[in-house]
Each structure stands twice: as C-alpha cells, then as structure tokens.
Amino acid sequence: MVLIHFISPGGDRQSLDIPDGWSVMEGAVKEGIDGILGDCGGALSCATCHVRVDDAWRDRLPAATAEEVSMLEMAIDPGPDSRLCCQIRVNPALSGLVLTLPERQY
Amino acid sequence: MPQAQPVIPNHVPPHLVRDFSYWKTPGMAPTPNGNPQAALSFVHREGPPLFYAPANTYDGRGTWVVTRAEDQRRILQNPEVFSSNRGIFMAALGEDLPMVPLEKDPPDHQMYRALLNPLLSPKRVDAMEAGARERAVRLIEGFKDKGSCEIMNDFAFPFAVGVFLQFLGVSDDRRDEFLGWANDQFHGTLDQRLNAMRTVVNFMKGLIDLRKREPAEDFVGFLLKADVQGRPLTDKEILGIAVLLFEAGLDTVAAAVGFDLYHLARHPDDQQRLRDDRDLIKPAVEEFFRAYSTIQMLRKAVKDYDFDGIMIKAGDLVSCPTMIANRDPAEFPDPDRIDLARDNNRHTAFAYGPHRCLGSHLARRELIIGLEEFLARIPTFRIKQGTAPVTYGGYVFGIENLVLDWT
Numbered sequence: 001m002v003l004i005h006f007i008s009p010g011g012d013r014q015s016l017d018i019p020d021g022w023s024v025m026e027g028a029v030k031e032g033i034d035g036i037l038g039d040c041g042g043a044l045s046c047a048t049c050h051v052r053v054d055d056a057w058r059d060r061l062p063a064a065t066a067e068e069v070s071m072l073e074m075a076i077d078p079g080p081d082s083r084l085c086c087q088i089r090v091n092p093a094l095s096g097l098v099l100t101l102p103e104r105q106y
Numbered sequence: 107m108p109q110a111q112p113v114i115p116n117h118v119p120p121h122l123v124r125d126f127s128y129w130k131t132p133g134m135a136p137t138p139n140g141n142p143q144a145a146l147s148f149v150h151r152e153g154p155p156l157f158y159a160p161a162n163t164y165d166g167r168g169t170w171v172v173t174r175a176e177d178q179r180r181i182l183q184n185p186e187v188f189s190s191n192r193g194i195f196m197a198a199l200g201e202d203l204p205m206v207p208l209e210k211d212p213p214d215h216q217m218y219r220a221l222l223n224p225l226l227s228p229k230r231v232d233a234m235e236a237g238a239r240e241r242a243v244r245l246i247e248g249f250k251d252k253g254s255c256e257i258m259n260d261f262a263f264p265f266a267v268g269v270f271l272q273f274l275g276v277s278d279d280r281r282d283e284f285l286g287w288a289n290d291q292f293h294g295t296l297d298q299r300l301n302a303m304r305t306v307v308n309f310m311k312g313l314i315d316l317r318k319r320e321p322a323e324d325f326v327g328f329l330l331k332a333d334v335q336g337r338p339l340t341d342k343e344i345l346g347i348a349v350l351l352f353e354a355g356l357d358t359v360a361a362a363v364g365f366d367l368y369h370l371a372r373h374p375d376d377q378q379r380l381r382d383d384r385d386l387i388k389p390a391v392e393e394f395f396r397a398y399s400t401i402q403m404l405r406k407a408v409k410d411y412d413f414d415g416i417m418i419k420a421g422d423l424v425s426c427p428t429m430i431a432n433r434d435p436a437e438f439p440d441p442d443r444i445d446l447a448r449d450n451n452r453h454t455a456f457a458y459g460p461h462r463c464l465g466s467h468l469a470r471r472e473l474i475i476g477l478e479e480f481l482a483r484i485p486t487f488r489i490k491q492g493t494a495p496v497t498y499g500g501y502v503f504g505i506e507n508l509v510l511d512w513t
Contacts (some may be wrong), residue, residue, distance in 0.1 A: 029452075037452060041183045043212070043460035045219060070220040073227045074467070106228075106470055 002090045006051075007100045018090045024099070025049040025086035031050055035101040042086035047074035048105040051085045054098035061088060061097075076104055112160035112168060117417050120238040126159040126171060126425075128402070143398050143498045147442055149173045149192060150435055156413055157486040162425065164501055165197070166294075169404070169423040174456065175431040179414075181424055182459035185211045188405035190461050195349075199303060205353065206346035212460050217334050220498030222347065222464055225273075225325065231467045234272060238472060241268040242479040250483055253513035254490055258506050261480070262363035263288060266356050269472055272337055273351075275324025276313070292357040292502065310348040314341055355465050357502050358400060362469070363476050365398035366391070368497075369444065371489050371510055376446055381481055390446040391473045396453035397444050399428035400503040403457050428454050429503065437464075485513040 001017035004024055008014070017077065018027030028036035028049070038047035044067050054062060058081055063070070068087045072078045114123055126149075128134055129346040133145025149157075155174045159272040172178050179319035181188050195203040204210065207218035224230065242265055267284050268314050271277070276284075312421040317326040329344045339347075380386055403426040410508075411418040418424060432453045433441040456463035463469070489495060490511035497505045 014294055032450060034450060039452075039456065039458065039466075040462035041179060041459050042182070043462070045460050045462040045464075046442070046456075046466070067220060067319055073229070074223050076228050096405060106467060 002092055002095045004090065005096070005098045006092070007037075007098065008035065009101060009103050020090055020092065021086070022090050022105075023086045024051070024088040024090060024097075025084075027090065028085065033092065033101075035105065036079060036085065037105050038086060040086075044071045044084070047071050047084060049085045050075035050078065050102050051083055052079065052081045052100040052102065053083050053098065055081070057094075057097050060093070072080060076102060111274065112166065114158065114160050114168065115419065116421070117419050118158045118168075119416070122154060122157050124157040124159055124171075126157065127162050128425075128499045128501065129164070130161075131499070133497075136498045137497045138494035138496055140497035141296075142497050142503050143433065144442055146427070146430050147433040148431065149430055150441075156416055157211065159425075163404075163423065167423060169425040170418060171430075172424060172426050173430050173434070175434040175437045178403070178426040178431045178454065179458050181426055182403060182457065182461070184411075185215075185460055187407060187409045187411045189408045190403075190405060191402060192406050192423075195303070198300060199307075201307070203307065203342065203345050205350035206343050207464075208354070208461055209346070210349050213459055218343075218347070219460075221332055221334055221339075225328065226465050228467050231471050234468065235471060235475070236271070237272050238269045239475050239479065241265055241272070242475050243483070246479055246483045254509060257367050257508040257510055258360065258364050261476075262367075263356075265363065265476060266359040266472065269359075269468070270352070270355055273325060273355075273468070274313070274348075275322065275326075282505045288352075288356050291353075292504070293506070306352055307345065308347060310345055310352075311341075313348070314344055348363040351465070352462070353468070357504070359472050361400045361502060361504045362395065362398070362473055364508055365400070365503075366394045366473065366477060367480065367487075367510065368489075368495055368505055368508055369394060369398065369506075371487055373444070374486065374488070376444070377486065378469055378483075379446060380477070381486075384478065384481075386446055387474060387477050387481070389448065389472065391453070391477060392451050392453065393444060393446055393448045394473075395455035396432045396438070396448070396451055397455070397474055398503075399432050399440075399455040401455075401457070402427040402429075402501070403461070425460065426458075428457065483508075485512045 004018050005093050006014045016031050025038040029038045039048040040046035068084055072082050133140055133142050147169045157171055159171050171280045191209040195201045207215050245261050249260050287305050290298040313326050317330055321327055332339050405424045407418050407420050407422045409420050435441050456466040487510045490509040493509040495505055495508040
C-alpha cells in the first residue's frame with residue numbers, strides 16, 4: 001500500500017492507501033474520490049482523471065508518453081503540472097505523492 | 107434486408123435465453139408517452155446479469171446482453187477479446203468502409219484518437235460555443251411567438267445538424283438537405299436508411315475531392331494534411347472518420363435534447379427548479395444523460411471468453427446498453443428516480459473503455475446551451491393537449507412528435 005494525497009480545489013485533503021501496481025486513477029475511483037472520474041478506465045480516451053502534480057513531485061514521476069500528452073489536450077485548462085492519473089502507476093517510491101484535483105473534469 | 111431466423115447457438119445455456127429485444131420488448135416499439143429507458147430497468151430486478159437475446163439487432167441477430175455496469179466495464183476494457191470492428195458498413199451496404207476510430211481496435215485506435223482529439227478538445231469547443239449558441243437562439247426565436255412547436259423537427263435536429271455543419275465547415279444553406287438525410291438515416295425505413303447512408307458517404311467523398319482541389323483550414327482540410335506515423339491518411343480513412351462523426355454526433359445529440367425537454371415538460375417541478383437555479387442546469391444535463399441514455403455498445407468476441415463460468419464464444423455479439431448500466435442499483439442509489447443534483451454521477455452515457463466518446467465535450471456543451479437558451483426564452487411549457495410524444499427503443503433510443511405548448 002502506498003499513501004497518496006489528493007487536495008480538492010477548496011483545499012481539503014483526502015489521503016488514500018493505494019495498492020502497489022495499481023494506477024492512481026483506479027485507487028481514486030475505487031474509493032470514490034470526488035473529482036476523479038476515469039470515464040474510459042485508463043485507455044487514454046477521456047481525460048477525466050486529470051490532476052495537478054505538486055511541484056516537489058513533478059520530476060519524480062516517469063515522464064508522460066506522447067499519447068498522454070496528446071490526451072491532456074482533452075482536459076480542462078491543463079498546465080505544465082498536469083497529468084492523467086490513470087498513467088501514474090503506484091510504487092513505494094511514490095509514497096506521500098501530493099496531487100491537486102482540478103475544478104472540473106468536463 | 108432478410109431477417110435472420112433466430113438461432114440459439116449450442117453453447118448458450120437455455121436458462122440464459124430471454125425474450126428480449128431493443129425493438130420488441132414492451133416499451134421498445136414506438137410507444138405514446140413512453141419511457142423506454144425505465145422500461146428496461148426490470149432486468150436488474152429479474153436478472154440474470156448476463157443473458158442471451160436471440161433476435162436483438164436491426165437485422166435479427168442474437169446478442170448477449172450485459173446488464174451490470176461493473177460487468178460492462180470488464181467487457182469494454184478488454185478489446186483484445188471484444189472487438190469494436192463489426193463491419194457495420196459491410197453488413198449494411200456491402201462496402202468496406204470501417205468507421206474510424208470506432209471500428210479500429212487498439213493499438214491503432216490510439217493513433218487516430220490522438221489525431222482527432224484537438225478537433226474536439228475543450229478549447230475547440232469553447233471556440234464553437236458562440237456559433238452554437240447563436241444557432242439555438244435563432245431557432246427558438248423563430249417559433250417562440252407561435253406558443254408551440256414540435257421539438258425534434260423545429261429545434262433538436264436543426265440545432266444538432268447546424269452545429270455539425272459548423273464543425274465540418276460546411277455552409278448553413280445545406281442544412282435542410284442534411285436534415286433530410288439525417289431524418290431518413292435515423293428514422294426512415296430500412297431502404298431509406300441505406301439510401302441515406304449512401305448519400306452521406308457520397309457527400310463526404312465530394313467534400314474530400316473539393317478540399318483536394320480547393321484547400322481550406324477546415325475539418326476535411328485538417329484530415330488531408332494529417333500525418334499518422336509518418337504517412338498521410340488514406341481517402342478511405344478520412345471518409346470513415348467523417349461518416350462516423352455524422353453517425354455519432356447528430357442523432358444522439360438530438361435525442362438527448364428531446365428526452366431532456368420531454369422530462370421537463372412532464373415534470374413541472376423540475377422545470378421550475380432549473381428556472382430558479384440556472385447553476386443546476388449542468389448537473390441536470392448529466393442526470394438526464396444518465397437516466398435517458400440512448401446508445402448501446404456492441405462488441406464482437408474474437409476469442410472465446412469465460413464470463414464467470416458462462417462461455418462467450420468467438421463470433422458472438424455482446425451488447426452493453428448504457429441505459430441499463432446507468433440504472434444499475436449497485437452504482438446509483440434509487441436509479442429510477444431523476445435527481446437533478448445527483449451526487450457522484452459516474453454514468454457511462456458516453457461509453458467506457460478505449461472507444462469512450464470523442465465528442466463528449468461538444469455534446470455536453472450543446473445540451474447545456476440548448477437547455478439554457480430554451481429555458482431563458484420559452485415560458486413554462488407542457489406537452490400540448492391532445493398530442494402524445496412517441497418514444498422508441500432500437501439501436502439508438504429516441505422520441506418523436508414532441509409537441510410542446512406554452513400559451
């Protein structure tokens with residue numbers, strides 16, 4: 001289990017233990033984190049699991065693939081810190097990862 | 107087209123066969139004042155969660171029907187077994203024209219999606235908003251003083267077709283012609299449908315030829331210049347994309363506009379709530395998408411699959427109806443209740459898995475604009491006395507003869 005923190009747009013923090021090897025999106029959807037939809041199940045077809053990665057963590061995540069970068073165009077107001085969390089695979093090195101949820105997913 | 111004799115394959119256990127059809131089950135045939143989505147929610151009470159319907163396509167083929175949202179996700183997330191390439195045009199017209207990307211399976215699928223995403227991104231939809239809103243306003247102002255209109259012909263279809271032409275970069279003076287094809291294609295007899303499909307294919311072919319002669323910065327121009335893995339798109343691919351967007355983006359949007367206004371006409375309390383609180387329109391549109399979903403995802407098994415001990419054989423068709431998954435009590439508390447402010451509304455009206463709708467941002471915006479402008483300009487409305495809207499099931503659920511009155 002790896003501890004991941006989600007910060008809502010209003011500043012509330014929710015912390016989840018997500019099993020090693022799962023995607024962050026799977027863990028968030030399973031626990032019903034409001035604001036992560038994951039409409040396509042991780043197939044890179046919807047951009048409804050958009051998150052902002054805390055500055056301290058941005059370089060510690062594997063870089064986004066070209067497919068993910070392309071799909072981020074489908075998210076609402078993406079920025080340089082944006083990721084689709086279906087593409088973030090949980091491992092112990094990510095323990096304490098801080099992700100901010102966007103205002104909306106569509 | 108000859109109707110295939112319903113044949114129940116040997117591997118289908120008899121106790122899983124149900125007399126079920128999107129065309130014939132009660133509430134599916136054209137029904138005055140019907141509610142076709144609610145008419146199917148009995149499957150959750152009666153079970154089983156997976157059953158076989160021996161004649162459940164427009165041409166009489168059998169399909170499995172997956173009722174639970176969780177099971178549908180399992181199917182739709184497994185394109186290696188459940189292919190989306192069903193040869194729709196080959197079956198209907200004898201023409202090898204895969205609709206792209208719907209009928210492309212991963213991994214190629216992703217390359218087409220990456221290409222098309224920018225055309226339907228939130229930014230692009232923002233840029234289309236003013237034009238779409240103006241179209242809605244023009245239509246509504248055109249019938250407002252009459253005190254009554256038939257929503258599908260006077261508003262829903264012309265609106266959806268207008269936005270589609272705007273997207274294509276085709277001038278509005280072709281709207282009525284397009285409307286005629288759309289009507290035949292989605293609501294005609296089988297012959298009319300096939301003819302309309304041919305007409306649409308020919309129109310799109312003409313558009314491609316035109317853009318080759320006279321390049322322009324529009325949809326087809328963009329596709330002609332596109333590069334996929336170091337090569338241009340073939341004409342057949344461009345055609346497949348253009349035809350898919352026509353098939354996917356018109357009837358669905360128009361039907362959603364129709365079902366939403368039908369609900370509001372029959373539920374004056376909900377109508378008033380939206381008039382009192384415009385911020386509620388957005389979540390309400392989501393709730394209508396959930397409760398009045400219109401499409402099914404149809405997949406063809408390309409390998410045998412063990413579904414909790416039930417054998418789905420290669421070649422079987424598997425139907426994942428959104429309107430059934432979206433009324434699954436395991437996912438939605440009190441699913442037959444329409445709750446405009448429903449929380450955590452994770453519906454699958456736009457499908458699920460790799461083929462999840464590409465145009466959802468545009469569709470959502472069209473519905474929000476449509477309801478906002480209608481409610482802002484038309485006073486309290488109801489179904490016109492002495493008329494009865496007719497709802498129907500089928501491949502895409504719909505409604506017609508929706509005459510509203512606000513005199």
